[in-house]
Amino acid sequence: MNSPATPAGFGPLDDAPAATSLLRFATAGSVDDGKSTLVGRLLHDSKSVLSDQLEAVEHASRSRGQDAPDLALLTDGLRAEREQGITIDVAYRYFATPRRRFILADTPGHVQYTRNMVTGASTAELAVVLVDARNGVVEQTRRHAAVAALLRVPHLVLAVNKMDLVGYDEGVFASIAEEFTRYAASLGVPEITTIPISALAGDNVVTASAHMDWYGGPTVLEHLETLAVTDDPGEDPARFPVQYVIRPQTAEHRDYRGYAGQIASGLLRVGQRVKVLPSGESSTIEALDMLGESVDVAWAPQSVTVLLADDLDVSRGDMIVPSDASVTAGQDLTATVCHLHDTPLEPGARVLLKHTTRTVKAIVKEIPSRLTLDDLSQHPEPGRLVANDIGRVVLRTSEPLPVDAYADSRRTGSFLLIDPADGSTLTAGMAGDAFAEAVREATGTAEAGAAAPDDDGWDF
Incomplete structure (x- = not known):
């Protein structure tokens, strides 16, 4: 198992080879823009396709009367699964080059599968948005850019595909790149890279194109391999959701009480003053145990056991943070959500809210607005959110939660919002982003008051 990269100045992993790094990225594009061919070309030209898979693709291509292998067939089976009803899961591909390992989330292009892109891009560090050079930036292109911006995907790549069908015209590419960059920048996307490609011919996907000498930038794979995505954990606020309390029942470890979990962000040090949320009680980190050994410092996303100097009441779902952390635990939550389930989400709905390692009861108090991704307009008081809708919700939880x-x-x-009846995932939520202020200004929505009491155990 590879160890995560070490923060600068913290040990021998500073010079770890680039091949140990991992990049999670998602692909998105309109129907027939060539996304499946791009994914297939990446896998094929990076030699990430097994010989029997390639033989099956060649055989299927010949049976269709095609002279060359149709690389799109490498992902067609997954698309067929979606058509049979798998509309939330995203197709993931895993491949590697000598320089980096990759997890690719292949998301569908249909507008009714917006929720799929939300699922795939939620953990991505980069999103590749594909457009057809003949069509340019279309409605679905803007929708995909808006979803990437809402999900705070830090790096965005515009791949202008089918350049061979426009004669590899530099002017066509420049016009599309300018329009998309201007739109994505208006959404607050911090970094945008534009690459002209032909996935079918292989131009600028893995190898540089001989037909576009006017382009001096990287190929798609070169950009994926060289993109710097490792942040310094010391710059992020430390957050440690407790997953499990360890109390060995042996004479040797009679006084041992550790709190195990994965560091969500930042780093923790022995001797650091911390507090436990939601109780607010303070203590000092006495020891950090990792893989059976004591360490002086640990950082995200390492899994560790934290031992505190004081005997506090800490249980699963609590969060250990620095004593001076600004985050507080509260029961009222306003957020942007993407509704994933076919059952609509309506005000008054009783749900379970899962935040890190804690799951609590919650009530949907209001749905102030719904976002139209086509033009980023706000529709006040929609009354409900249906599958693929993105909107604002106001929630009241049964217990305080430390939500950043x-x-x-x-x-x-x-x-996540979960159906308490059957455990199915209803909605994915993003707390307190800038969209909240825009909704309040547009709708004049006031802060929600206390929930009305009822007699079914949900009066909080």
């Missing part, structure tokens, strides 16, 4: 703004932390600023 999603803009500050994608891990501790996100949550």
